[in-house]
Amino acid sequence: MRRALRFGLGVLVGLLVGAAAALTTGLTVPPVATTAGTTTTTAPVSTSLLPTSTDPLSTGLLLVWTSGGLSEGLAAQVASLTGVTAVAQVNADLAALTDTTNSKGGLVSRPEAGMYIPMEVAAVDESMAEVVPVEWQAGLEGLSDGALLTETSARVRGVGMGGMLTIEGVELRVAGVMPDVVLGGSEVVVSVETAERLGVATPRYLLVAFDGDRAQFEAQLRGLLPSDLPVRVRAPGETPFLRHGDAVLPQAIIKDTFGEFAIREIGGGDLELDRAWREANLVTEEVPLLGQVTCHVGMISALRSAMTELEQANLGFLVETFHGCWNPRFIGGARSVSRHAWGVAVDINYQANVTGQTTSQDARLVETMERWGFTWGGNWLVPDAAHFEWVSPPLP
Amino acid sequence: MRCERVRPLISAMLDGLPAPGVDLHLEGCADCRQFLADIERLRRAVRIESAETLPDLAPRILARLPRRHPTGWLAPAAGALVGLVIGLLVTGGWTGPTPTLAATVPESVMAGQSRVTELFGSFQVIERIRPGVTRMYEGELAFRSTESVSLILTQASGPPGWLENSTMFIVEEEEALAAGPFPCPSFDGCEGADPFRRLTVGRDPFSVVTPAPLDLVVPVDVFRNSSIPPALPARVIAGREAIGVELIASQTRPLLDALFGLGNWREIHDTDLVHVWLDREYLVPLGLAVIAVQSDDRAVWAARRGFIDPSSTPYLELTYSEVGFEGGPAIEVQIEGGDTVVDAGYRPAAIGDAPVSAAMPIVAAGRLEGAVPSDVWAWSDGRAWIRLDRAADWQGPGLFGNLDGVVSPIALPGGTGYRAADGSAIYIHGIDQDLAISGSVGYEELLELAESLLVAGQPVPANWPESTAGVTEGVDLVVITDLSGFTAPITKKVGDALVIDLVGSGSRAARITQQPGDFLRPPFDPDARAVAVRGTVGRFSPSLGLLEWAEAGVVVSVASSQLSVTELIEIANALARP
Numbered sequence: 001m002r003r004a005l006r007f008g009l010g011v012l013v014g015l016l017v018g019a020a021a022a023l024t025t026g027l028t029v030p031p032v033a034t035t036a037g038t039t040t041t042t043a044p045v046s047t048s049l050l051p052t053s054t055d056p057l058s059t060g061l062l063l064v065w066t067s068g069g070l071s072e073g074l075a076a077q078v079a080s081l082t083g084v085t086a087v088a089q090v091n092a093d094l095a096a097l098t099d100t101t102n103s104k105g106g107l108v109s110r111p112e113a114g115m116y117i118p119m120e121v122a123a124v125d126e127s128m129a130e131v132v133p134v135e136w137q138a139g140l141e142g143l144s145d146g147a148l149l150t151e152t153s154a155r156v157r158g159v160g161m162g163g164m165l166t167i168e169g170v171e172l173r174v175a176g177v178m179p180d181v182v183l184g185g186s187e188v189v190v191s192v193e194t195a196e197r198l199g200v201a202t203p204r205y206l207l208v209a210f211d212g213d214r215a216q217f218e219a220q221l222r223g224l225l226p227s228d229l230p231v232r233v234r235a236p237g238e239t240p241f242l243r244h245g246d247a248v249l250p251q252a253i254i255k256d257t258f259g260e261f262a263i264r265e266i267g268g269g270d271l272e273l274d275r276a277w278r279e280a281n282l283v284t285e286e287v288p289l290l291g292q293v294t295c296h297v298g299m300i301s302a303l304r305s306a307m308t309e310l311e312q313a314n315l316g317f318l319v320e321t322f323h324g325c326w327n328p329r330f331i332g333g334a335r336s337v338s339r340h341a342w343g344v345a346v347d348i349n350y351q352a353n354v355t356g357q358t359t360s361q362d363a364r365l366v367e368t369m370e371r372w373g374f375t376w377g378g379n380w381l382v383p384d385a386a387h388f389e390w391v392s393p394p395l396p
Numbered sequence: 397m398r399c400e401r402v403r404p405l406i407s408a409m410l411d412g413l414p415a416p417g418v419d420l421h422l423e424g425c426a427d428c429r430q431f432l433a434d435i436e437r438l439r440r441a442v443r444i445e446s447a448e449t450l451p452d453l454a455p456r457i458l459a460r461l462p463r464r465h466p467t468g469w470l471a472p473a474a475g476a477l478v479g480l481v482i483g484l485l486v487t488g489g490w491t492g493p494t495p496t497l498a499a500t501v502p503e504s505v506m507a508g509q510s511r512v513t514e515l516f517g518s519f520q521v522i523e524r525i526r527p528g529v530t531r532m533y534e535g536e537l538a539f540r541s542t543e544s545v546s547l548i549l550t551q552a553s554g555p556p557g558w559l560e561n562s563t564m565f566i567v568e569e570e571e572a573l574a575a576g577p578f579p580c581p582s583f584d585g586c587e588g589a590d591p592f593r594r595l596t597v598g599r600d601p602f603s604v605v606t607p608a609p610l611d612l613v614v615p616v617d618v619f620r621n622s623s624i625p626p627a628l629p630a631r632v633i634a635g636r637e638a639i640g641v642e643l644i645a646s647q648t649r650p651l652l653d654a655l656f657g658l659g660n661w662r663e664i665h666d667t668d669l670v671h672v673w674l675d676r677e678y679l680v681p682l683g684l685a686v687i688a689v690q691s692d693d694r695a696v697w698a699a700r701r702g703f704i705d706p707s708s709t710p711y712l713e714l715t716y717s718e719v720g721f722e723g724g725p726a727i728e729v730q731i732e733g734g735d736t737v738v739d740a741g742y743r744p745a746a747i748g749d750a751p752v753s754a755a756m757p758i759v760a761a762g763r764l765e766g767a768v769p770s771d772v773w774a775w776s777d778g779r780a781w782i783r784l785d786r787a788a789d790w791q792g793p794g795l796f797g798n799l800d801g802v803v804s805p806i807a808l809p810g811g812t813g814y815r816a817a818d819g820s821a822i823y824i825h826g827i828d829q830d831l832a833i834s835g836s837v838g839y840e841e842l843l844e845l846a847e848s849l850l851v852a853g854q855p856v857p858a859n860w861p862e863s864t865a866g867v868t869e870g871v872d873l874v875v876i877t878d879l880s881g882f883t884a885p886i887t888k889k890v891g892d893a894l895v896i897d898l899v900g901s902g903s904r905a906a907r908i909t910q911q912p913g914d915f916l917r918p919p920f921d922p923d924a925r926a927v928a929v930r931g932t933v934g935r936f937s938p939s940l941g942l943l944e945w946a947e948a949g950v951v952v953s954v955a956s957s958q959l960s961v962t963e964l965i966e967i968a969n970a971l972a973r974p
Contacts, residue, residue: 180917237926237933237945240915247918356869370920370940394915395909395953396890 043321061131062214063234064221065205067382075206076222080386083212086130090184090207091192092121092244093200095167103162111262114179114273118263118337119167120251122186122197122204131207135309136182136313142175143191145235150180152252153187156260168198184243185250204244230381247380249391258296258342263328271328271341282326282343289316295325296343299390303346306372310365318365323347323386345389346374353378359385406745420635456771501641501899502619505679506838508755509614510778511606513677516724517541519716520548521655525583525662526704529555533562536941537612542759542776544568544599544727545608549659558583560591563659565609570742571729572606573598583660588824595735596728600742600836601760601774602783604799609654611733613779614679615672615766616836621818622901623881629854631673633682634716638673640683645670646958647902651681655714663701665694666903666958671710678721685710693938693961733908741765742772751849753782755841768796775835782835782845789832793860795823797832802897802905803862806843811853814862815839817883817899822846823862825851864888872950877970882906890941898967906967913951916944927961928970936961943968 075089096116100108111117129137142148144359147165154160154177163174163258165188172190183189184205195201210217218233225231232246239246249257254353263275284294288307295303303325310316326343332355339345352360366376373392377384422429521533531554535704538546546566554561561574575593596606611617628640645652646666651925656664666688671681688694688705698705705711744762752758759810764770770787790796795803795814803823805812814823819839824831824846831851833842856862882898885908889895896908921937928934934945941957943964952971954964 009601173788237935239919239935240917247922248919249918328726373917375918375920379920395955396893396895 010254029208030035039047060210061236061242062208062210062217063205063239063246064231065209065246066225066231067245068230070203070206071225071229075203076084076344077224078206078208078221078295081217081224083210083217084208085211086209087128088124088127088131089203090128090205090243090344091195091201091365092120092186093198093202094118094337095121095188095198095200097165097167098169099164100157100159100206101164102159105164108158108163111274115262115264115272117260118251119187121167121190121195121198121200122184123190123192123200125192128207131209132182136178138225139176139182143189145196146173146175146190147194148176148178148183148189149174149191150183150186150252150294151177152180152185152250152256156252156255166326170194170197180250182240182253185241185252186243187250187252191291207242230382247375248389253336254339254342254344258298260346261341263337263341268334269330271330273328274340289319290322290346293322293325293346295346299344302390302394305394306368308376309372310368313364315362315364315368318362320349321351323350339389345387347386348388350386353385355384356382357385359383361385398605420811422777431590446672464872496796499624501625501639501679502622505616505619505674506629508614508679509836510780512539512614512680512721513541513778514722514724515613515678515719516908517716517719520622522710522713523662523904524705524711525702525708527706531555531558531561538724538727539613539779540724540777541611542774542781543610545610545613547609547612547655548967549655555583559660561659565658566727566729567599567606567608568727568729570597570599570744572599572608573731573735574606574658579660583662593732593735595729595731595737596740597737598739598742600740600762600764600772602776602781603740603742605740608652609657610779610836611654612681613652615648615651615674615681616779617820618648618672618902620820620901621881621883621899623646628671628673631683633673634674634719636682636719638682639676640671640673642666643670643672643902645686645902646904647900648684649903649958651902652686661848662703662711665697667691667694667960675719680719681714682716682719684712684714686712691960694774696938705851711762722876735813736945741743747773751784751845753754753841753845754848755782755837755844756780767901770796780832780835780837781844782837784849785832785834786847786910787830788828792857795832795856795860795862796830797821798823798862802886802899804884805855805864808851808853809847810850812855817886818901819898824849824851825856826851826853862886873908873947873952873971874974875908875917875970876972879967879970904948904956904958906959906964906965908953908971909955911948913946914949915946916951927965928964929970934968936964 004325016077054333059363070089075087078084079087097119099110102108107115124140124143129140132140137314139148149157149159154174157165159165159174160177161174165172165174167188172188172194190198190200198321214233214235221231234242234246236242241250259277259281262274264272266272281296281298282294283297283300284292285300285304287293287300287304288311290303290307293300295302307319310318325340325346327338327340329341349361350366359377361378366378369388370376371394373390373394374388375391376387377387425865481680489649516538517536518577519535519537521535523531523533525531533551534550536546536548544567548564550562551560554911559577559580561577561957564573565575566573569930573593573595577591580862586718602608616825625641625643628642631640632640636832645664645668646665648670649666651672652664652670659750665688668689669687671687672681676681687700687710688707690707699787703711742764744760747758747761750758750773753775756775757808758773760774762772764772764785766789768784768787775782785797787796798814798816798821802817804817806813806815806822808824812825816822816824819842821832822832822842823833831849833846835842873885875896875898879898880906883898886897886899887894892912894910898906916935919935919937921939921942923939924935924937926933927936927943929945930947931945932945934943936943940963941955941959941964943954943961945952945968952968954967956964959967
């Protein structure tokens with residue numbers, strides 16, 4: 001009560017003082033200065049591949065990749081650029097896995113005769129130690145006498161350290177299991193020497209230890225490449241795995257989510273998939289706007305939801321033509337298994353959105369598909385604007 | 397008695413002091429009657445502003461003072477400070493649009509909307525696409541309570557070959573006429589983008605389908621839940637004193653949409669600044685200017701649309717040249733033979749024994765036909781309004797009348813209700829009826845009506861999106877810091893995800909989502925870039941307005957198409973484990 005009284009008296013005094021001040025001095029208050037907020041952020045780099053660095057914007061690492069593989073000698077050229085302290089080149093290709101045995105010699109898996117399990121095998125040399133976090137450098141020593149698996153790959157394989165993989169007829173001992181993010185999400189990592197025996201030799205991406213201005217680095221990098229060759233530069237945090245083709249999930253995670261199959265190459269890039277996987281994972285159902293569709297059972301509900309949403313919003317006309325979902329084949333011109341083989345991607349309006357060309361895809365179609373968890377190929381380094389590929393459940 | 401001797405007495409009379417002879421003089425002197433009217437109006441305005449200041453300023457000032465000395469000099473000092481501010485206000489010491497006056501704008505707008513019963517005026521609009529590429533418009537606005545509005549924008553000049561962008565929107569009783577070109581990505585026209593005229597008949601009062609542009613009258617939706625805006629220098633517009641405030645475009649969306657909702661206008665970036673000048677007495681927007689804020693993200697946005705927006709020049713401007721508050725022109729819907737006619741399904745009825753709102757008189761009652769027929773009642777006073785919808789056969793799934801809005805449960809005398817996060821509506825899911833109460837007024841006035849209805853509100857079924865069942869399970873990061881400009885966070889579980897919604901003024905909103913996971917999905921946006929957030933590396937996708945990061949086995953995203961990356965990071969930094 002007394003406090004309230006004092007407050008009230010204060011109000012009264014203030015009223016009188018304020019009124020007197022105003023009346024006698026004509027007090028005016030200058031307007032508040034306005035500031036235009038900006039959203040500019042510093043180009044971020046990290047000392048760690050892991051997205052848990054305590055100082056993410058100091059110095060760090062950059063991913064560099066170009067579509068179809070790196071040009072000869074690019075790693076050495078990049079190493080000479082300002083601010084670059086180390087460069088590791090990663091080669092990667094598909095290789096054929098036949099037998100998998102556990103550390104006790106027990107057979108874990110073996111495809112039927114004439115088939116193999118497609119594996120994404122990456123190859124690195126000793127320079128890799130200069131771009132991985134210190135705590136993981138020792139783990140790379142296992143490459144001298146075997147192969148490393150990522151955690152996801154080990155889970156899919158059902159083997160850990162001491163297991164054996166027969167890839168392209170070469171027996172490889174599993175020398176260690178490391179986090180996916182450290183090994184770029186690859187299924188198997190071997191030394192460059194081992195990779196030569198497996199036929200894995202295509203240079204795919206560079207990991208660049210770097211200390212300086214990112215924009216300047218990118219400008220210098222651009223000068224090393226043909227002007228019409230698209231290049232992607234990413235920092236940790238911008239993409240979950242520093243690897244080529246970073247707009248889609250690594251094959252190991254696709255397998256972990258949708259299952260692993262064995263394949264038989266039947267010519268022209270077409271594949272035969274093992275029956276057990278097909279029977280357990282594929283469904284053929286009616287989907288609005290698309291008609292009868294064969295897709296992976298774990299994806300088709302998201303596709304149906306997206307198409308239903310378009311239909312209910314009177315946007316069905318945005319889907320003019322549909323070019324399929326499940327299609328077991330390699331990606332055109334490459335020995336790499338298409339996500340269509342898992343039935344987790346669809347092609348829509350292909351005639352007006354040919355691979356590599358400018359898109360005519362309507363933004364509302366893209367937005368709807370993205371909302372339901374499909375990444376759009378139109379944003380890729382080499383655009384594939386008809387292509388929508390599942391990468392995640394929709395955000396709530 | 398001479399006028400100059402009478403006028404001090406008029407002031408005294410208004411203060412309740414003896415004023416002999418004044419009444420007699422007033423009977424024969426029109427000038428002094430006008431003086432009396434003016435001073436009464438002025439005092440009303442001042443009283444509204446200062447009265448609103450008291451409850452707002454005192455706790456804020458007290459909260460900033462040290463707590464070590466809760467007694468002694470503190471109370472009188474704080475009181476003196478508050479008193480100083482009020483004293484300056486009441487005596488007119490702050491004659492211009494000062495920061496303190498701007499600080500009262502949100503409250504004054506909400507409180508003052510019932511004072512505007514009529515408005516008419518002429519204004520000019522300038523629309524700049526890039527330097528040297530400009531369109532100019534002549535505008536006419538007329539408003540008469542309760543909901544008659546005429547907004548006509550006529551293009552006066554523009555680049556040759558461009559689609560003419562003249563628009564018209566007129567609301568009168570149960571009719572609404574909208575006319576103009578369809579929006580299209582190109583200014584020189586699109587296939588199927590011919591001008592249209594659409595007549596809505598059977599329009600329901602205060603319709604959400606064909607909303608009257610009432611924020612052009614008093615911008616209530618802009619300032620609902622608004623934090624205190626920075627002040628701008630005073631201006632005199634159309635001969636009237638105008639106070640100025642600086643806002644973010646996302647906050648002013650209701651005003652911008654009211655003005656540019658029809659036609660083929662250039663786009664406005666949500667993070668840009670909007671300067672709004674309000675009539676000091678009636679709080680009618682007399683001027684606005686939209687100004688680009690330079691940022692990397694905005695530069696990309698502008699380049700993709702062909703805009704060049706230097707910060708030195710507003711790219712959209714509106715300025716009134718004439719304005720009046722009584723005796724305006726008649727508002728009438730002029731129907732033409734070729735109009736496309738749409739029946740919205742509202743049929744007026746006798747008001748009869750309608751529910752009673754203590755806030756304002758009832759102005760309409762009727763029935764809205766449709767898939768789920770509903771009864772409608774409306775109350776209005778000036779620009780202010782309240783509407784009640786009642787459906788007898790609502791099956792959901794979702795609260796009747798809640799169009800994707802974020803709600804939280806509240807206790808009502810009859811049971812449970814649901815409050816829209818921004819306080820603009822209350823929903824009741826009854827046993828045999830579902831109600832939606834909405835309005836331009838404050839939440840307390842809506843609540844008063846909701847409580848008076850004594851409907852036994854039930855919790856919504858668990859499969860409705862508004863259900864709060866299981867909200868407390870699996871909570872990870874929650875908002876711990878007061879986020880200025882947003883209402884209290886609303887949390888719910890969706891599958892294995894935790895979703896927190898934040899709602900601010902205008903169209904400002906953000907959604908925080910948490911799901912189990914160790915890494916982000918691949919980036920959808922080719923322009924995605926890493927940003928520092930909460931001591932780790934996160935990713936911002938400009939085209940999606942999406943900030944994402946992984947933290948201790950949880951993947952978190954903060955999504956908003958209206959907020960800048962700086963604001964999204966501020967929200968992220970307000971999160972912590974309880």
